[in-house]
Amino acid sequence: MTHSTGIDPNLPQVQASAKPRPKTLQERIDEFPWWVGGIFVIAIGAFYLVTTQTSFGEALNFIRIGIGITITTTLYAYSIALVIGLVAGLGRISRNVVVRNLSTLYVELVRGIPILVLIFYIALVAVPDSLGVFKTLGAWLTSNGLGFIGQPLAAINNDSISLNVRAIIALSVTYGAFLAEIFRAGIQSIGKGQMEAARSLGMSYGQAMRYVILPQAIRNVLPALGNDFVAMVKDSSLVSVLAVRDITQVARLYAGRTFRFREAYTILAILYLGMTLILSLVVRVLERRLHGNSRK
């Protein structure tokens, strides 16, 4: 099993160490990515089902209408979550007691509540309640002669914010807390010498963050951000509980209408799998490229 490393005087030592030892069959079997084969089998099976069985083809045709909503919901929510996450992540390490504690409170609240419950709560309780506040504020502003701000504020009613928008708000608030922790960890991974060097050159805290700390921190956490994007594609399925017509909701509608549960949910699972696999691949390629470029 073990190769002797050149005690044998007959072996030319330099050559032996320069050429890699050929892999044994057992090692090749162990290292081969068999799971990729499994993915191929699933892809071919899915293609076969959709092209040969009309019921699967119909299911795909119906359900794919939701792809647009799934993608746009994820993209909007993720972009907003990035902004919330950056602000809250900076807040978590702020020296200002109020800012730091508010940010921590937000992160801990969100992390302690199931996403599904948060989506219900934000869409059906928090949004209507804040609209009530806007209304009161608008009425007060109008009565104080600031009608140009007050009237549009008071005019926003519960119907004018669609469930799609509420779903995006709910997802971004939820993921904002996750991303805040990623940003915080990234910033804290940068040695304090960097901040000191920047400050010693006369930069303000904000300038040092923007030009020195964040560019390095974000580069460090890009893989984690990518992972959370993939996770959000999957969690966007939860917005179907708000009757947002993403692929999950459309699949449920299709199943309920036709009683073809096998077709509906097989297609649904394969659509998610396709999206997440492609995204994971993109993330992995980006990560590798970044790694190749990394300078000490």
Next chain:
Amino acid sequence: MATAASKNIIEIRNLHKYFGDVQALRGVNLNVERGKVVVIVGPSGSGKSTLLRCINHLEVETEGEVWVDGKRLSEKNKDINSIRAEIGMVFQLFNLFPHLSVLDNIVLAQRVVRGRKKDEAVQIAHEQLKRVGISEKADNFPGQLSGGQQQRVAIARALAMNPKIMLFDEPTSALDPEMIKEVLDVMLALAKDGMTMVCVTHEMGFARAAADEVIFMDHGLIVEKGSPDAVFNHPQEERTKLFLSQILSH
């Protein structure tokens, strides 16, 4: 009171600094005249680095006053950034910005803090790189340079801001022996040009060659100060003698 016109560019009075319960500085008084080179020596934990870091407010004094160029440093001082821009600092571990090229390392603060135009900042960066002798590395990244080269870039970065004072915090302690000289040569040239310098260093050769004043610190206090000859060859205090015998015996 120090004024902008006074000959002392740094005045430190009764400086105390605590880290929690640990007292790093216990009443330091120090004046540095314009154009003078002061070298601070002492055993580790004696407070030399803390003293240096108080001069540009990377450490905030617990008690006492630090005046730089006629301005008092304090927690409330909103001008701290503009005061720091006049004080270059070189760190033991270089602290170059690894995501920026050598040139951009030197350009960044010029543009952000000094508000210089890009062309001007780039030109000054090239001049400073030439001054420290590594013009050819402008487009490299810090990770591709040796320790000595990185430290020279750090010096160029500080000089590009046209500081009135340069602080050196053990600039050669993290370097391999064969790279120490290239950094010391740059520092010697700087001293010869009349730069006001405060250096924490163990390089006695540099201290003898460049220092106007050598300060020996121990346990958060200045024990002895004087010309290099006085402190190194005719130390008065027992603690100074002991320290010198320890570092010169090998």
